[in-house]
Amino acid sequence: AQTVTQSQPEMSVQEAETVTLSCTYDTSESDYYLFWYKQPPSRQMILVIRQEAYKQQNATENRFSVNFQKAAKSFSLKISDSQLGDAAMYFCAYRGTILSNSNSGYALNFGKGTSLLVTP
Amino acid sequence: KAGVTQTPRYLIKTRGQQVTLSCSPISGHRSVSWYQQTPGQGLQFLFEYFSETQRNKGNFPGRFSGRQFSNSRSEMNVSTLELGDSALYLCASSLALQANYEQYFGPGTRLTVT
Numbered sequence: 653a654q655t656v657t658q659s660q661p662e663m664s665v666q667e668a669e670t671v672t673l674s675c676t677y678d679t680s681e682s683d684y685y686l687f688w689y690k691q692p693p694s695r696q697m698i699l700v701i702r703q704e705a706y707k708q709q710n711a712t713e714n715r716f717s718v719n720f721q722k723a724a725k726s727f728s729l730k731i732s733d734s735q736l737g738d739a740a741m742y743f744c745a746y747r748g749t750i751l752s753n754s755n756s757g758y759a760l761n762f763g764k765g766t767s768l769l770v771t772p
Numbered sequence: 773k774a775g776v777t778q779t780p781r782y783l784i785k786t787r788g789q790q791v792t793l794s795c796s797p798i799s800g801h802r803s804v805s806w807y808q809q810t811p812g813q814g815l816q817f818l819f820e821y822f823s824e825t826q827r828n829k830g831n832f833p834g835r836f837s838g839r840q841f842s843n844s845r846s847e848m849n850v851s852t853l854e855l856g857d858s859a860l861y862l863c864a865s866s867l868a869l870q871a872n873y874e875q876y877f878g879p880g881t882r883l884t885v886t
Contacts, residue, residue, distance in 0.1 A: 684871075685871060685872065689877075694879070695860060695879060695880050695882075696877065696878075696879050696880075697862060697864075697877035698877075699874060699875075699876075702874065704872075743815065747871055748871065749871040749872075758820065758828065758869065758870070758871045759805065759817035759820060759828055759830065760805075760807070760815075760817065760864075760875060761817070762807075762814055762815035762816075763814075764814045765814065
C-alpha cells in the first residue's frame, strides 16, 4: 500500500517570508499523481497544487510551487510571500493510477498533515 | 457551478444508533468518494462510487456502507454507531473514474457519537 509521510506536524512562518513543507511517499507504481491540499479552520479541503509523476517540470501556482524528486520519492511544497490567509493544515496526498482490488486505486492517500502558523 | 454539498453539517447520535449522511456532487460529476477524518487516524478513504456502483473500498468494517443514485448523489450509512465513529466525514466528487480527474471536496459532516 502507498504511504505518505509528513514529518513536520507544525511549522511557523512570518508574513512575507518563505516556508517549505516536506512530504515523502512510498510506492511501487511508476505513474501517479501528487497533491497538496489546504484545510483552513472552516474544514473545507482546497486543492493547492498537483503534480503528475510523468512530468519532470515542477508544478507552480502563483506563490505555491513544489520540488518533486521522483527518485527520492519526495514532494515538498514551497509557499513564497506567506500571507495570514495561508494559515491552515496542509496535507500531502498520493493518487495511484491502477484500479485494482490490491490497492486503493484512485483514492487519495493522505499524510497526517502539517499545521502552518503565519505570524504578522 | 455550485460546489459539493453535504447534509447535515452537524450530527449528534448515540452509541448503537445508525446514521445516514448525504452528498450532492458538483453538477456533471459522476464519481463520489467518501473519507473519514479523525485526529488520531487522519484522513482515511472509505469508498468510491461511479455510475451507481461501488468501485473501490477502503479498510473499514461492514458497518460502513454507501450507495449512489442515478443523479450521482450519494449516501453513506453507518450502523451500530461506536464512539470511535466520531469524525468529520468528507465527500469528494470528480468528473469520472479516472486518476487524472481532480477531486473536489464538500464542507463535511461532523458526526459526534455519545
